[in-house]
Amino acid sequence: MRTLEQTTQEVLDLATKHFQLPAGSLAPEDDFFKKLGIDSLQTLELLSRLENHFAIELPDYEVQGVSDFKTLAERIQSRL
Amino acid sequence: MKSFTGKTLRWEWREGVIELTLNHEPANEIGTAMLDELEQFVAAFPSLSPESSACIITSNKRRGFSAGADLRELYARALPLTEKERVSGVRQFLKRVHAVLNAIDEAPFVAIAAVHGVCFGGGFELALACDIIVADQMARFAFPELRLGLIPGFGGIPRLKRDAGNGFVRDLLLTGRSVNAARAQVAGLVAQLTSEGEVLRAARSAASQITKFDSVARVAAKKFIKPIPHEELRREIDLFCELFARPAVMAALKKFVEDAGPMPYLP
Numbered sequence: 001m002r003t004l005e006q007t008t009q010e011v012l013d014l015a016t017k018h019f020q021l022p023a024g025s026l027a028p029e030d031d032f033f034k035k036l037g038i039d040s041l042q043t044l045e046l047l048s049r050l051e052n053h054f055a056i057e058l059p060d061y062e063v064q065g066v067s068d069f070k071t072l073a074e075r076i077q078s079r080l
Numbered sequence: 081m082k083s084f085t086g087k088t089l090r091w092e093w094r095e096g097v098i099e100l101t102l103n104h105e106p107a108n109e110i111g112t113a114m115l116d117e118l119e120q121f122v123a124a125f126p127s128l129s130p131e132s133s134a135c136i137i138t139s140n141k142r143r144g145f146s147a148g149a150d151l152r153e154l155y156a157r158a159l160p161l162t163e164k165e166r167v168s169g170v171r172q173f174l175k176r177v178h179a180v181l182n183a184i185d186e187a188p189f190v191a192i193a194a195v196h197g198v199c200f201g202g203g204f205e206l207a208l209a210c211d212i213i214v215a216d217q218m219a220r221f222a223f224p225e226l227r228l229g230l231i232p233g234f235g236g237i238p239r240l241k242r243d244a245g246n247g248f249v250r251d252l253l254l255t256g257r258s259v260n261a262a263r264a265q266v267a268g269l270v271a272q273l274t275s276e277g278e279v280l281r282a283a284r285s286a287a288s289q290i291t292k293f294d295s296v297a298r299v300a301a302k303k304f305i306k307p308i309p310h311e312e313l314r315r316e317i318d319l320f321c322e323l324f325a326r327p328a329v330m331a332a333l334k335k336f337v338e339d340a341g342p343m344p345y346l347p
Contacts, residue, residue: 041107041143041144041147041197041198044198044220044258045197045218047220047258047260048217048218048219048220048260048261049218051260051262052217052218052260052262057259057260057263059255059257060257060258061255061256061257
């Protein structure tokens with residue numbers, strides 16, 4: 001089973017790839033709304049990627065109030 | 081009319097298959113403009129149907145199939161009206177939408193929804209009126225209406241109950257959460273799943289297969305396997321209008337419309 005650190009890194013890698021950013025652009029504490037300038041529909045796109053990658057379901061109400069990658073990874077970890 | 085290009089959609093008939101493409105910025109919100117053109121589409125069924133085995137409904141908007149009802153238009157139109165006028169206006173709109181979706185649901189050809197991206201609210205209801213939903217792995221489905229103090233009003237609950245187990249229906253409706261296409265397939269809503277960007281190709285492949293079959297048998301099979309829940313659909317309109325009459329709904333619509341933040345489509 002993945003550790004939280006592994007999950008966090010995979011979340012960062014997926015978000016980097018999905019939003020076509022240079023490698024290493026994102027950090028766990030980054031606020032993804034401010035850093036990426038994304039809206040809720042783009043957040044749902046990322047959610048789909050993450051769900052497909054981790055083979056989980058993450059209800060979008062669990063993402064409410066979450067704005068950094070580290071907390072997002074914790075939510076995902078709880079569903080693994 | 082074998083082809084039509086309007087402001088919000090276009091359709092084209094080719095080799096026994098009609099392809100309806102939703103094309104309304106930003107995410108195919110269903111308001112009066114799209115409803116007008118959907119009514120034109122179903123008005124063309126008597127001339128299209130005799131030579132059509134299948135109809136694909138798809139979107140060319142990057143964001144997805146449809147984000148649902150045009151809430152900004154609904155709020156703008158409702159704001160200057162009295163409560164009685166609002167409810168009457170909404171009832172008339174719903175009756176028109178139901179007439180369109182019932183026509184698609186009952187059409188003698190097989191309707192295939194080719195879904196990518198967001199398929200929420202009224203958009204989800206349009207997909208559910210179809211016979212087959214093909215979705216790519218990035219599609220998401222939701223009934224977020226409870227967030228506005230409403231229920232789905234375009235026939236969503238009766239049609240969702242046709243396809244999915246009641247427990248799943250309750251989860252979607254009562255939490256307002258969105259589910260991905262893989263989950264929707266497990267629940268029985270999505271018939272075929274494709275990789276990203278492949279949904280139209282898959283829908284065309286299914287449509288081409290359908291054109292090979294005897295039309296009388298096809299029409300009989302569709303009627304037999306998919307009853308239309310007319311009574312429940314009528315009751316849904318009544319319940320929606322009762323809920324819509326409450327001030328809390330206008331307050332929720334105002335909040336959605338005025339939300340400049342990144343979160344309006346998140347619960």
